[in-house]
Amino acid sequence: MQIPRPDPTAISRPFWDGLRQRIIQVPQCDHCDAWIFYPRRHCTECGSRRLTWRRVSGRATLHSYTFARVATLPAFAELPLQNLAIVTFEEGFNANTSLTGMNADDIHIGMALEPAFDVIDEQGTTRLLFTVANIDPTR
Amino acid sequence: MGLRGEAAIVGCAQYKPEKYQTAPQMFHLEQAADLAGEALLDAGLSLGDIDGLVINGAHFHEASAFVPAIVAEYLGVKVNFAEVVDLGGTSAVAMIWRAAAAIELGLCSSVLCVLPQRMAPAGPDEDLAAAAKAMTYGAHSTTFGAPEAEFDIPYGHVGQNTGYAMIAQQYAYKFGYDTTAMAKIAVDQRYNAQANPEALFFGQSLTVDEVLASKLVADPLRILEIVMPVAGGAAVIVSSQSLARSCRHRPVLVRGCGERLSFKSPSYSHDMTTTPIAVAAKKAFDMSGLKPADMHMAQIYDCYTITVLLSLEDAGFCEKGQGMHFVREHDLTWKGDFPLNTHGGQLSFGQAGVAGGMSQVIEAVAQIRGDAGGRQLPVHDTAFVSGTGGVMSEQGVLILAGSN
Numbered sequence: 045m046q047i048p049r050p051d052p053t054a055i056s057r058p059f060w061d062g063l064r065q066r067i068i069q070v071p072q073c074d075h076c077d078a079w080i081f082y083p084r085r086h087c088t089e090c091g092s093r094r095l096t097w098r099r100v101s102g103r104a105t106l107h108s109y110t111f112a113r114v115a116t117l118p119a120f121a122e123l124p125l126q127n128l129a130i131v132t133f134e135e136g137f138n139a140n141t142s143l144t145g146m147n148a149d150d151i152h153i154g155m156a157l158e159p160a161f162d163v164i165d166e167q168g169t170t171r172l173l174f175t176v177a178n179i180d181p182t183r
Numbered sequence: 184m185g186l187r188g189e190a191a192i193v194g195c196a197q198y199k200p201e202k203y204q205t206a207p208q209m210f211h212l213e214q215a216a217d218l219a220g221e222a223l224l225d226a227g228l229s230l231g232d233i234d235g236l237v238i239n240g241a242h243f244h245e246a247s248a249f250v251p252a253i254v255a256e257y258l259g260v261k262v263n264f265a266e267v268v269d270l271g272g273t274s275a276v277a278m279i280w281r282a283a284a285a286i287e288l289g290l291c292s293s294v295l296c297v298l299p300q301r302m303a304p305a306g307p308d309e310d311l312a313a314a315a316k317a318m319t320y321g322a323h324s325t326t327f328g329a330p331e332a333e334f335d336i337p338y339g340h341v342g343q344n345t346g347y348a349m350i351a352q353q354y355a356y357k358f359g360y361d362t363t364a365m366a367k368i369a370v371d372q373r374y375n376a377q378a379n380p381e382a383l384f385f386g387q388s389l390t391v392d393e394v395l396a397s398k399l400v401a402d403p404l405r406i407l408e409i410v411m412p413v414a415g416g417a418a419v420i421v422s423s424q425s426l427a428r429s430c431r432h433r434p435v436l437v438r439g440c441g442e443r444l445s446f447k448s449p450s451y452s453h454d455m456t457t458t459p460i461a462v463a464a465k466k467a468f469d470m471s472g473l474k475p476a477d478m479h480m481a482q483i484y485d486c487y488t489i490t491v492l493l494s495l496e497d498a499g500f501c502e503k504g505q506g507m508h509f510v511r512e513h514d515l516t517w518k519g520d521f522p523l524n525t526h527g528g529q530l531s532f533g534q535a536g537v538a539g540g541m542s543q544v545i546e547a548v549a550q551i552r553g554d555a556g557g558r559q560l561p562v563h564d565t566a567f568v569s570g571t572g573g574v575m576s577e578q579g580v581l582i583l584a585g586s587n
């Protein structure tokens with residue numbers, strides 16, 4: 045079954061367009077520098093409506109995760125073991141996602157992750173998944 | 184500031200929780216009328232005494248807008264206060280304090296709070312496939328422009344189980360995790376259900392080993408740590424103190440309340456192991472002039488065992504990170520030193536949708552009145568009651584106390 049497709053809005057489109065080009069861009073507040081994820085047109089920290097889309101690396105750490113032993117939607121029932129994850133970007137904001145290309149035993153909270161761009165349809169719609177970082181995050 | 188404790192719960196009614204397949208199907212309007220009638224009988228009031236109405240707006244079967252008007256007209260009441268509450272599992276708690284506040288403001292003298300949650304009969308042209316699809320996504324919005332539709336659902340973040348599981352995983356990372364202590368929450372509550380013939384799991388005892396051997400749903404949560412949704416419904420009448428004195432039972436005063444809504448998805452919380460109830464409980468205790476140690480019982484919203492654990496900590500019954508120790512050290516049954524969810528909790532009583540939270544309110548009322556039958560607490564004047572909606576998204580607290 046087809047994975048539910050995210051439908052970009054006028055507000056979020058730069059994020060999804062970026063993923064198609066394998067870049068991650070997120071709005072940042074011009075006034076207080078807060079990163080706004082998911083994308084909005086105002087700053088959720090200071091209320092400013094002056095935001096600028098900026099590119100981020102996608103380096104992140106695993107904040108929490110679980111394995112859905114009962115698939116959350118039929119589209120995910122084909123996976124050997126569906127996982128769900130919350131990641132914290134190095135800029136400090138969190139996102140809901142899923143991990144790919146990893147063994148269940150290798151997943152642990154606090155681990156370093158890097159983005160994995162996942163094309164889900166023939167139109168090139170791309171999800172932002174994560175996988176284990178193959179570079180030392182301390183460097 | 185806050186409530187003065189001058190409004191009281193005077194009447195209650197609740198359908199016995201039943202599996203959807205075998206429960207009667209009734210229109211929500213008819214359930215509202217039926218439950219109101221039972222609650223009025225319990226109070227010793229008549230329909231004409233009702234001059235306030237609070238009802239659930241989300242998923243009300245016969246209307247999606249103008250719900251209070253349709254319900255008031257159907258009941259045959261004219262009200263000075265009409266309110267829809269849409270706070271998921273904390274709707275019941277939220278309804279009670281709104282009713283109490285409206286009464287203390289002098290707007291009205293008796294408020295009906297009602298939550299019909301049996302299924303309604305399907306119409307001849309009803310699209311059952313669309314209804315089933317809506318059930319699949321649960322509390323997640325699939326509407327274009329809904330952040331969840333864009334940033335949760337494509338990654339499989341749907342429903343409640345996995346959200347609560349990720350909170351539990353983060354808790355385990357920070358503070359450690361004792362699966363036996365978590366199972367004990369469900370087991371002690373099941374013990375309570377054995378003294379409650381109305382409970383879904385009355386007559387079915389439960390051991391820690393059985394919980395730990397039950398099916399893993401979303402690590403670390405097992406099926407016996409998760410509520411079973413059932414058909415049901417509940418109504419509660421809140422009245423002014425002067426009217427309450429002429430009612431049939433001991434008035435149960437609403438002494439304190441608090442509410443906190445922080446987010447929809449806990450992923451966007453700065454600290455997902457510190458829950459909104461921390462703010463709500465402090466407000467409620469301060470308002471009541473009472474403290475956690477003054478409570479004779481705790482009726483804590485229990486969609487999952489982890490909800491109970493975090494509520495115990497954040498409401499101030501124990502230190503942060505000490506919840507598992509607290510559970511191990513205390514007997515949580517109605518016979519014990521910390522009576523918790525004396526009706527069995529929703530884990531053993533059953534969760535009738537958003538009416539599930541009213542089971543905790545109604546159990547507190549039954550205990551405070553001294554009407555709790557075989558599970559009656561010997562000391563039963565004060566109660567802490569909580570509600571939790573979404574994924575620890577919105578929480579509410581009531582401090583209830585029996586009138587002298």
Ligand SMILES: [Zn+2]
Nearest residue numbers: 073076087090
């Ligand atoms: Zn800002």
